[in-house]
Amino acid sequence: GAVVSQHPSRVICKSGTSVKIECRSLDFQATTMFWYRQFPKQSLMLMATSNEGSKATYEQGVEKDKFLINHASLTLSTLTVTSAHPEDSSFYICSARDNLRSGNQPQHFGDGTRLSIL
Amino acid sequence: DQQVKQNSPSLSVQEGRISILNCDYTNSMFDYFLWYKKYPAEGPTFLISISSIKDKNEDGRFTVFLNKSAKHLSLHIVPSQPGDSAVYFCAASEGQGGSEKLVFGKGMKLTVNP
Numbered sequence: 001g002a003v004v005s006q007h008p009s010r011v012i013c014k015s016g017t018s019v020k021i022e023c024r025s026l027d028f029q030a031t032t033m034f035w036y037r038q039f040p041k042q043s044l045m046l047m048a049t050s051n052e053g054s055k056a057t058y059e060q061g062v063e064k065d066k067f068l069i070n071h072a073s074l075t076l077s078t079l080t081v082t083s084a085h086p087e088d089s090s091f092y093i094c095s096a097r098d099n100l101r102s103g104n105q106p107q108h109f110g111d112g113t114r115l116s117i118l
Numbered sequence: 119d120q121q122v123k124q125n126s127p128s129l130s131v132q133e134g135r136i137s138i139l140n141c142d143y144t145n146s147m148f149d150y151f152l153w154y155k156k157y158p159a160e161g162p163t164f165l166i167s168i169s170s171i172k173d174k175n176e177d178g179r180f181t182v183f184l185n186k187s188a189k190h191l192s193l194h195i196v197p198s199q200p201g202d203s204a205v206y207f208c209a210a211s212e213g214q215g216g217s218e219k220l221v222f223g224k225g226m227k228l229t230v231n232p
Binding site for chain 2 (some may be wrong): 009046106108112
């Protein structure tokens with residue numbers, strides 16, 4: 001089945017550090033990937049849609065200069081949290097869909113990245 | 119404003135019995151619905167989906183029912199097994215494919231007791 005790999009699984013760093021999270025589709029191509037954030041006891045909230053070869057589409061209230069997204073290939077999207085602060089501490093998770101398969105195809109998720117900013 | 123609601127935060131059932139997880143939505147433009155299961159420290163795993171042109175979809179022990187007029191869907195698991203214990207998320211999208219953004223409910227923790 002479709003597999004999405006996300007790395008790293010956990011990051012602990014000091015305030016002001018920039019953190020890069022990678023999301024890879026391992027056995028399929030994905031022209032579109034999605035980045036979500038989940039706070040404790042809350043639902044997954046879409047942050048942005050990552051489009052291969054073009055700019056990401058950000059949801060309302062998400063700072064594009066804060067959360068840099070790069071989708072340079074059909075199997076890799078990266079999210080960089082720039083100058084991270086404690087309020088950016090959260091669970092970040094990506095998803096991707098197999099664009100080449102016909103019919104309704106669900107999004108498949110990575111295992112997420114737990115980001116803790118001290 | 120939460121467009122997808124899972125009003126019960128938890129459910130506990132006995133092994134072998136039926137588990138019924140409910141989900142309500144407010145956006146009438148949603149036409150594709152999914153259920154995901156999530157274990158701690160892992161990402162959500164796709165379980166089953168349903169298009170708005172159907173009212174039922176079945177896959178093994180899992181059946182999803184959709185009532186468009188009530189804007190309500192439910193996931194039935196029968197028979198329930200201890201390995202089904204996890205957090206279940208209901209999600210919805212506008213558009214018949216997974217390329218459209220998903221709106222998630224808050225999740226419901228299912229515990230299946232041996």
